[in-house]
Amino acid sequence: MRSVKPIGPTNSPPLALVGEAPGREEDLRGIPFVGKSGFLLDQMLSKIGVGRNGCYITNVANVRPPNNDFNFFLKEGNERMLADFRLRLWKEIEEVKPKVIVALGEQAMVSLIQKKGITKYRGMMYERDHRQDYKLRVIPTFHPAYVQRIYSTRPIVEMDLAKAYRQALSPSTPRVDFFTFPSLDGILCWLAERHSPVSVDLETLGSKLHTRCIGLAWSETEAISIPLIRGGNHCWTEEEEFEILSALREYLEDPSVEKYFQNAPFDTTVLAREFGVNVSNVKLDTMFGHHLLYSELPKSLDFLTSIHTDFPMYWEETGSDQNNATYNCYDCCVTWMVAQRVEAELKERDMWDFYQEVIHPAVFALTRMQNRGVLIDIEARERVRRETEEKMLGHREWLSEAVGKDFNPGSPKQVKELVYGKLNLPPQKAPGTRSITTRDDALQALSRKFPQHKGLIQHILEHRSLRVLLSTYINAELTDDHRSKTSYNLAGTVTGRISSSKTIDGYGGNLQNIPRGDFRRIFRADPGKVIIKADLEQAEFRCFCWFAPVPSLIETYTLDSRYDIHRLNASMIYNIPEDKITKTQRSTAKNGVYAGNYGAGPLKMSRLYDMDFKQAKMILERWKRVRPELLRWQERIRDELRATRKLRNPFGRERIFFGRMDDATFRAAYSHTCQSTVADIILEAIVTLDQQGVEILLQVHDELVCQCPEEEVEETVEKMRNAMEIPIQVPGVEQPLVIPVEISVGPNWYDVKPWGQDAS
Numbered sequence: 001m002r003s004v005k006p007i008g009p010t011n012s013p014p015l016a017l018v019g020e021a022p023g024r025e026e027d028l029r030g031i032p033f034v035g036k037s038g039f040l041l042d043q044m045l046s047k048i049g050v051g052r053n054g055c056y057i058t059n060v061a062n063v064r065p066p067n068n069d070f071n072f073f074l075k076e077g078n079e080r081m082l083a084d085f086r087l088r089l090w091k092e093i094e095e096v097k098p099k100v101i102v103a104l105g106e107q108a109m110v111s112l113i114q115k116k117g118i119t120k121y122r123g124m125m126y127e128r129d130h131r132q133d134y135k136l137r138v139i140p141t142f143h144p145a146y147v148q149r150i151y152s153t154r155p156i157v158e159m160d161l162a163k164a165y166r167q168a169l170s171p172s173t174p175r176v177d178f179f180t181f182p183s184l185d186g187i188l189c190w191l192a193e194r195h196s197p198v199s200v201d202l203e204t205l206g207s208k209l210h211t212r213c214i215g216l217a218w219s220e221t222e223a224i225s226i227p228l229i230r231g232g233n234h235c236w237t238e239e240e241e242f243e244i245l246s247a248l249r250e251y252l253e254d255p256s257v258e259k260y261f262q263n264a265p266f267d268t269t270v271l272a273r274e275f276g277v278n279v280s281n282v283k284l285d286t287m288f289g290h291h292l293l294y295s296e297l298p299k300s301l302d303f304l305t306s307i308h309t310d311f312p313m314y315w316e317e318t319g320s321d322q323n324n325a326t327y328n329c330y331d332c333c334v335t336w337m338v339a340q341r342v343e344a345e346l347k348e349r350d351m352w353d354f355y356q357e358v359i360h361p362a363v364f365a366l367t368r369m370q371n372r373g374v375l376i377d378i379e380a381r382e383r384v385r386r387e388t389e390e391k392m393l394g395h396r397e398w399l400s401e402a403v404g405k406d407f408n409p410g411s412p413k414q415v416k417e418l419v420y421g422k423l424n425l426p427p428q429k430a431p432g433t434r435s436i437t438t439r440d441d442a443l444q445a446l447s448r449k450f451p452q453h454k455g456l457i458q459h460i461l462e463h464r465s466l467r468v469l470l471s472t473y474i475n476a477e478l479t480d481d482h483r484s485k486t487s488y489n490l491a492g493t494v495t496g497r498i499s500s501s502k503t504i505d506g507y508g509g510n511l512q513n514i515p516r517g518d519f520r521r522i523f524r525a526d527p528g529k530v531i532i533k534a535d536l537e538q539a540e541f542r543c544f545c546w547f548a549p550v551p552s553l554i555e556t557y558t559l560d561s562r563y564d565i566h567r568l569n570a571s572m573i574y575n576i577p578e579d580k581i582t583k584t585q586r587s588t589a590k591n592g593v594y595a596g597n598y599g600a601g602p603l604k605m606s607r608l609y610d611m612d613f614k615q616a617k618m619i620l621e622r623w624k625r626v627r628p629e630l631l632r633w634q635e636r637i638r639d640e641l642r643a644t645r646k647l648r649n650p651f652g653r654e655r656i657f658f659g660r661m662d663d664a665t666f667r668a669a670y671s672h673t674c675q676s677t678v679a680d681i682i683l684e685a686i687v688t689l690d691q692q693g694v695e696i697l698l699q700v701h702d703e704l705v706c707q708c709p710e711e712e713v714e715e716t717v718e719k720m721r722n723a724m725e726i727p728i729q730v731p732g733v734e735q736p737l738v739i740p741v742e743i744s745v746g747p748n749w750y751d752v753k754p755w756g757q758d759a760s
Contacts, residue, residue: 002027002030002063002064003030003062003063004022004026004027004030004031004032004059004062004063004064005030005031005032005062006032006056006057006058006059006062006092007031007032007056007057007058008052008053008054008055008056008057009053009054009055009056010056010095010096011096012096012097012098012099013054013055013056013096013098013099014050014054014055014098014099014100014165014168014169015050015054015055015056015098015099015100015101015102015161015164015165015168016055016056016057016058016093016096016098016100016101016102017033017041017055017056017057017058017101017102017104018058018059018060018089018101018102018103018104018108018111018112019032019033019037019057019058019059019060019104019105019108019143020059020060020061020070020104020105020106020107020108020143021059021060021061021063021064021065021068021070021073021107022059022061022062022063022064023035023037023064023068023145024064024068025038026038026064027063027064032057032058032059033052033057033144036145036148037143037144037145037148038144040144040147040148040154041104041144044144044147044154044157044158044161045161047158048158048161048162048165049165050161050165056096056098058089058092059108060085060086060089060107060108060111061073061082061085062085062088070107073085085111086111089111089112093130093136094130094131094134097134098168099137099167099168099169099171100125100137100138100139100164100165100167100168101136101137101138101139102138102139102140102141102160102161102164103138103139103140103141104141104142104143104144105118105142105143105145105146106118106143108140108143109121109138109140112136112138112140113126113138113140115140118140118141118142120302121140121313122139122140122141122142122156122160122306123139123140123141123156123159123160123163123303123306123307124139124140124305124306124312124313125137125138125139125163125167125173125310125312125313126138126139126140126312126313127173127312137167137171139160139163139164139167140160141156141157141160141161142156142157144157151658151659151660152296152658152659154658155297155658156297156307159306159307160306160307163306163307163310167310172310173310173311173312174220174221174309174310174311175221176221176222176223176329176330176333177221177222177223178222178223178224178225178325178326178329178330179223179224179225179329180225180227180322180325180326180329181225181227181230181321181322181325182224182226184236184240184243184244187224187226187244187247188243188244188247190224191247191248191250191251192247194251194254194256194257195216195218195257196218196256196257196258197218197257197258197259197260197283197336197339198216198217198218198257198258198259198260198336199216199217199259199260199261199262199332199333199335199336199339200214200215200216200252200259200260200261200267200279200332200335201214201215201216201261201262201267201328201331201332201335202214202215202266202267202270202271203215203324203327203328204270205229209270209274209504209505210229210274211228211229211270211271211274211275212227212228212229212324213225213226213227213228213229213324213325213328214226214228214248214328215325215328215329215331215332216332217329217332217333217335217336218336219333219336220309220333220336220337220340221333222333223328223329223330223332223333223336224329225325225326225328225329225332226244226248227321227325228241228244230321231321245275245277248275248277249275249276249277252271252277252279252280253277253278253279253280254280254281255280255281256281257281258281258283259279259281259282259283260282260283260284260285260286260335260336260339261282261284261285261286261335262285262286262287262301262304262331262334262335262338263285263287264279264282264285264363264364264367265363265364265366265367265370265487266504267279268282268364268367269367269371269504270504282360282364283339284339284342284343284355284360285360285363286301286304286335286338286339286342287299287301287491288355288359288360288363288490288491289339289342289343289346289355289359290304290338290342291490291491292346292351292354292355292359292653293342293345293346293349293351293656294656295491295493295494295495295496295655295656296494296655296656296657296658296659297658299491301331301334301335302315304334304338305330305334308334308337308338308341309334309337309338311330311333311334314326314327314330315327315330349654350652350654351652351653351654353652354651354652354653357687358651358680358683358684358687359490359683361687361690361691362490362683362686362687363490364690365686365687365689365690365691365696366488366490366498366686366699367488368690369488369686369690369696369697369699370485370486370487370488370503371485372695372696372697373479373483373484373485373486373507373697374483374484374485374523374524374697374698374705375482375483375484375523375524375525375526376478376482376483376484376522376523376524377521377522377523377524377748378482380521380522380524380748381474381522384474384518384519384521384522385470385474385475388466388469388470388474388519389470391462391466392463392466392467392470395409395459395460395462395463395466396408396409396463398459399456399459399460399463402456402459403418403422409459409460409463409464410463410464410467412438415438415460416436416438419438419443419446419457420436423453423456425446425450425453426446428442428443428445428446430442440461440464441607443457443460443461444457444461444607444610445607447610448606448610448611448612465515469515469519472509472510472513473509473514473515473519474519474522476507476508476509477506477507477508478507479507484507484508484523485503485505485507485508486500486501486502486503486507486508486509486510486511487500487501487502487503487504487508488500488699489501490683493679494655494668494672495655495671495672495675495676495679496653496675496676496679496680496683497512497675497676497678497679497682498512498679498682498683498699499512500512511698511699511700512700512701514700517750518750519750520748520749520750521748521749521750521751522748523697523698523705523748523749523750524747524748524749525707525747525748526707528709528710529695529707529708529709529710530707530708530710530713530745530746530747531697531705531706531707531745531746531747531748531749531752532705532706532707532708532713532716532717532720532743532744532745532755533703533704533705533743533744533745533746533749533752534703534704534705534706534720534721534724534741534742534743535702535703535741535742535743535744536678536681536682536702536703536724536739536740536741537562537739537740537741537742538565538566538739539678539681539702539739540594540597540674540675540678541565541566541593541594541597542557542737542739543673543674543677543678543737543739544597544633544674545557546728546730546733546737547633547673547674547730548627548629548630548632548633549629549730549732549733550627550629553565554733554735556568558735561738561740562740564586566586566589566590566593567581567586569589569590569593569623570585570586570588570589570590572622572626573589573592573593573619573622573623573626574589588609588611588615588619589619589623591605591608591609591611592605592616592619592620592623593623595608595609595616595620596619596620596623596624596630597630597670597671597674598667598670598671599634599663599666599667599670599671600620600667601620602614602616602617602620603616605619605620634666634670637666637669637670637673638666638669641657641661641665641666641669642661645657645658647669647672647673649672649673649676649677649680650677650728650729650730650737651676651677651680651684653676653680655672655676657669677728678702678739681724681726681728681739682699682702682704682724684723684726685704685720685723685724685726686699686704688719688722688723689704689706689719689720689723692719692723694706694708694716694719694720695707695708698749704720704724705749706720713745713755717743717745717755717756720741720743721741721743724739724741725738725739725740725741726738742754743755743756
């Protein structure tokens with residue numbers, strides 16, 4: 001094994017970069033980080049204004065492991081070799097005395113600070129007095145080889161390198177002033193001072209989410225933690241606790257006091273439910289503000305701490321009451337600090353008004369919406385459950401008869417044995433892991449290649465679909481008053497679309513994948529009220545027509561806003577009259593149009609929509625030929641991305657794309673402006689309707705579901721239409737973009753009939 005020696009200045013340089021082990025190129029040239037990883041590392045250093053010549057660069061192991069696999073040194077029998085490598089590394093560090101060491105990758109981090117889990121620990125400074133004359137300071141981050149695989153992590157590594165360099169030039173750890181376990185008089189005096197703005201954070205205990213303490217910060221380094229539970233017991237007498245909570249309620253409900261939160265829906269819900277506190281004047285939620293700025297980056301408070309602050313890692317030890325109170329204060333200070341930076345950057349990037357007018361009020365409208373929930377018809381649910389179980393049993397019996405023995409289509413093991421064993425079909429590999437899989441898309445691909453087995457595979461897939469319907473939706477836990485609830489997340493997607501998941505109490509789940517069909521009958525209006533469903537029509541395609549723009553289609557929509565454009569497109573693709581287009585042709589052409597607009601190739605399209613490759617190729621080629629505006633629009637997007645890495649939609653939402661300038665990033669960009677525009681129409685409508693007092697029950701895809709008293713249907717329908725059919729002026733297009741809504745009314749989500757002009 002050839003030794004690869006370290007390079008760089010040895011007289012206390014600002015940075016030492018420690019990798020894991022040399023690769024092939026490093027081994028050949030005898031210099032660390034000169035291959036692809038080294039080239040990328042040089043680029044990232046240059047981005048923060050540091051040259052490689054100013055850094056000491058080395059590795060944990062100074063020889064290349066077989067197959068470039070560091071795990072070779074971790075195998076039994078090689079422990080002595082690894083120990084010698086680490087001993088050599090420590091001698092280097094003690095001689096060189098770098099100001100800050102950047103641990104590049106998991107093994108460098110383990111060797112330097114004895115921590116595992118690079119995702120958890122990256123970006124945080126670790127300090128200790130290593131020797132009397134030297135303080136060890138280490139910041140872990142991802143290895144450049146990892147960045148090559150997951151390129152979206154590049155800005156994170158650049159932030160970590162910038163932090164390390166800043167700390168090397170000007171070492172500093174903020175000195176905090178925390179009030180933990182203050183006296184009753186101390187708490188009341190502090191609340192009476194009315195500090196503003198103030199950040200608020202709760203620490204809860206147990207599955208019932210009892211509040212352990214309430215923290216408030218009024219600067220980057222000053223905070224108080226008000227204890228409520230200590231040692232598993234209440235901290236105060238009933239009279240004292242009443243006095244504290246009364247003063248706290250008065251403070252948090254004071255409209256003259258500005259508040260900051262990280263994930264306000266959680267904290268404000270707990271405060272309202274447990275203490276009857278209705279927080280007012282929340283100025284900024286750092287989670288949603290940061291997500292608006294950087295939708296592709298993580299948004300957790302520990303991540304925000306790592307990139308915005310120089311605090312040490314404070315969240316490792318939170319078990320004891322004292323540690324928990326300190327942690328509470330740190331969370332508040334980080335939230336206060338991040339709020340200042342997020343607000344400043346939102347203003348700098350001209351998104352502050354959009355945040356204030358749409359995102360921020362939507363956070364609280366969605367909170368009210370998810371806390372309201374929707375009533376479930378218990379009898380209908382039981383009927384649907386029985387029907388679903390019967391269908392599942394039918395599929396299982398059919399498959400058992402076909403296989404010749406009892407067969408459970410819900411068993412991945414049995415499905416794998418059947419498909420790859422008995423049927424001897426070619427194994428399908430999962431993307432990323434490359435392990436053999438029986439995922440839905442893998443089975444669909446096999447059914448296309450081997451049509452003789454399509455019936456059997458379809459029975460397996462349909463059984464799976466019914467099982468998910470049963471477990472995820474039909475059997476979902478309800479509240480005591482028979483309501484289905486979900487937690488809406490405004491920061492769950494990069495496009496701004498709302499995602500959903502279980503509530504903090506464990507109710508509900510992901511509504512965005514909820515199936516259509518008569519199952520939706522179980523979602524019903526409250527007694528004396530009716531359901532109103534409003535669905536944006538052909539929303540994303542209309543956006544494309546205006547953004548491209550496609551003058552002929554804009555004119556068609558302007559003359560008849562409800563024209564069946566998908567039938568027209570199918571007519572042009574298949575070159576036959578519109579009145580001869582079949583339902584299947586319309587559906588297939590519609591799928592092809594969306595796939596083509598967003599840059600999917602024929603292989604991707606055939607997998608997405610379970611169609612023949614040649615047919616997919618034909619549809620995509622013809623769509624591009626009949627709509628030359630498409631390629632010009634996509635080219636403009638690519639040019640914009642190459643120049644700025646940014647796209648901005650008509651509402652002012654701006655997204656930074658961190659991926660490589662490749663087809664995957666371009667495909668994401670093609671879809672982003674259309675999808676984010678539709679998402680923001682929905683959000684603006686939610687805000688408007690919530691402010692008007694309309695009871696919104698559900699948001700799924702391009703659809704809003706509300707309820708109202710039977711005698712207020714006409715008024716509510718008009719409110720929903722006005723809120724959703726908003727005119728959007730697109731530069732270069734005279735006619736404003738208005739996406740019409742199809743409105744239906746009925747007793748439940750399924751049994752709805754078109755209303756008014758939609759009835760025709």
